[in-house]
Amino acid sequence: MSDASTSPPFIPPPLPGIHGNSTYMNFEFSFLTLPALLLFVPIIYMPVTIIIILRIFVKLLYAVKDKNVNVPLFSAICIAQFMCLLFFVCDYVYLRMMTAGVFTKWCANVNPNGYLIILYVMTYYVNYATMLFPFLVSSMRIVLFVFPQRHSKINAMILRTALPIIFIYPWFSLFFMVTATGYCTQAKGPYPFGSVILGFQGSLFGLRNGMFLLGNNLFWMSATVINNLILLVKLIHLKTSLSIHARSQKSHKAEVSLTFTTFSMIFSYLSNSMVVITNQLGGDLTWYAIMLRPFGNDLETCVVPWVFYLTHPVFRRKSVGVIPVLQRDKINFTPP
Template identity: 45%
Template structure:
């Protein structure tokens, strides 16, 4: 929604709007969801780490973790968007390299003059570091568990499932780095004649890729989806055989 005006779809409507709270709610809601989404990759890693570390009682521990963690995920973004409550939303002209007439939804008159970009950058760095630490701890635990096994087959379903989730979490961490890089470029080069400002054009596509690529990789690599496909083929072949026998 924030990017729709710059596409030309809502440019006329947005440019004719006076500063109002509806536009602010659109902006605030978007970043509220973004701050919540930052925590999920780290939470996923912690849950897996608990499963590996406490195989006999991970159900109980993770149940407590989710009971506490999920409400925190929905409350947490308020601490970084509260300054937008008294602000108003505006349609602002995009700076270089966008041409005249390109606008996007932004905010004005925030509490204490705070800026969202710094909060977003610091959050990205913190959750990136925490996720890397959790991922390293998880890989060490898995390596130790594998070394203690008498036989370990790389073609087993459990191995493929672990590999799939590991690849997915690494991709999630990679997008932390990409998002942090774009925010840093925005802070340092937005509105300047630097060539780095042209990279901001790519950010919407990177955001869309993050939404699509992570579940896509999980779907392509996790064996549970392949098992369903094999099961469906088995049902189809069985049905076909029965039809041939009846005929």
């Protein structure tokens, strides 16, 4: 008897996640679930926030034209806000729409493939790039204090050098995704049937994203907090060392505004770290953290531009000064 007649028939390995599962292939999306209802929460605050970001961007365009503000620092804040907005869009599709069940039926009807990993990589690429901006902005603020006469030139050089590094840096934490394929799997914890989340398999060396995410969060959060503490000490020292006559009211408001702005950039670190830490602890806590994480990211996306816009004198109609230029014994503003 030949070997062909005795060998068992080939049985393909089962597909991971929900792929090929007839129950999910017949899934019908409904708006009457908690994840679906949460899709509409950003409508409350995102449209107004986008308008604020656009106003900040318009002010930057006028600043570049008139050369009456600290353009490099202003530019860094604007780019940071654009990246936060881009991360909101990516994360909205990657997490909120996926867990709401919008793509569940489609996912179940396709095989795991490299195209599914594109959304995963895009979301975390923007996430990693966004992590560096709070450190960049706070560092440029320190330069403004330490080199009051040359801060604009130094910050312009820092910004030109930092931007290419920021947009290359995420690949050092995502390189292992080159060989990975993405798949959809059922979310657990508070998520109902049909809520799916993206996973991946076949990564280089079997590496996972969790430890890279936690390491980046802790490092850049620590570096940013240290920078902000230095700025706080500098601000207190400046306030106590200058006389009331030497320190204008608008310059003080500008300093406080920028300090609040850089401090408010820390929120996104906390939400990302919360997910990774609860994942290490195990249990359903991870899924509750995943459900809350987008709103932690939204907090930075909304709070930073609102704080900057509402507190900085450059956005007041009758403002006569803008981002401050520190001098040895007083603070002057570049005239408009």
